[in-house]
Amino acid sequence: MNEIAPMEQFSNSPVEAACARAPVGLLAELTHRCPLQCPYCSNPLELERVNTELTTAEWQDVMRQAAELGILQIHLSGGEPTVRKDLEDIVEVAAKAGLYTNLITAGVTLTRDRLKKLKDLGLDHVQLSIQDVDEANAEKISSYKDGLAKKRQLGKWVRELDMPLTINAPIHRLNIENLPNIINFAVELGAGRIEVANIQYYAWALKNRASLMPTRAQVLKSAEIVEEAKERLKGIMVFDFVVPDYYAKTPKPCMGGWGRGIMNVTPQGRVLPCHAAESLPGLEFDNVKDKRLADIWLNGQAFQKYRGTSWMKEPCRSCPRAEIDFGGCRCQAMAFTGDAANTDPACSFSPHHAAFVAAAEQESAVPKPPAFVYRRMSAAKPVPAK
């Protein structure tokens, strides 16, 4: 049974033909509000304000349009999606439209009653993110007190209500040594799936890269730990392992290829080919307030810009992997080389690859990493060192 390129996994297999007609997944960033301040947040540095968010009716219309377009799965995300009081109204419409609904939550704001209600309305799956299983460290990473206990409680409720649970564990320098305990935590909670997701360095994570980047040795060790656990927990817990591409030889097929399988709607209703696409110059993003989702997907300038392979330059253009990894990630190419149409520097054929790897090696070797710039609505200022 073939798997269609999923959200979180950057596999080496080409995206299935099923994507050609329509995307399979839509990431709905319902809000950028979040009680946590993780320094690797994938939201943009310029967070969108509450008074600019789409209304309930507008989000409900996005759900209906998504189903009509052929989208199969909706990932309700943020920020923290549960801070929207109308989450139930959005889930209800999404489920009725036939979408597979996935709630991506930090798990510190949801009550049992509300979770039960979401389940009754048709919520299919809960993905709970954790910062670490060491309380003090979790607090340091998220800048939020007692989060771990709340997360553990939510995980228990999810299982009590007989809903499937995924633990999402973003991995970086500050928690990579705790990986075995993180895996055990997921098993104890009864998760059927775990994402051991090394941080991808965009937006806040790129800003904090020097504080977050693990060493190559740590990454190799973590891969061994995952391999061992995968075998030991076969049939008990499914693993997704996302490697940090700074230490890879070939780039990830970012988003399964630009404009190929996934679309992203921001709190304000802007439709992006990936959540970091606003960091690229020269793209025009349509808004669901102005245009139909299907029109944006098929004809939107931002979706057309890097779709397929015709935009590629060398070494991508003549590369046998051109339709496997699609030149990697446009945002990383832009951030590191200054041209979004360049090969992703994670690729060993990129002339920037050596400098890219060196940056990771140098930063991860610094004994005392710099203080975090926490994810905040206000201007991003570093926290003074104590």
Next chain:
Amino acid sequence: MNAEATPRTRTIITPASQPAMPPHIKFRHDAGRGRWHVLAPERVFEPDPIAIEILKRCDGVRTVEQIANELAKDYNAPLQEILTDTISMLQELSDKGVVKA
């Protein structure tokens, strides 16, 4: 926190197993794309024609042996071979969390 992993165990598929898809697994025909999909947590699978026939019969009542018998009849194929293939496919699906038995 150093507790050992909880003693949940891997399900081993046998001829007597009665496989079914749990409620959060959606096995659907996608009319727009003209194909079947299995929707799972953050996963979309595309079952091949044999997997489709097996999954259609995973109702929690029929045993693996009964499923294999039906398929052997429908496809005029040797039962033992079909049984072996069915078990191996269901074991894979069980390990992915798509069926329970």
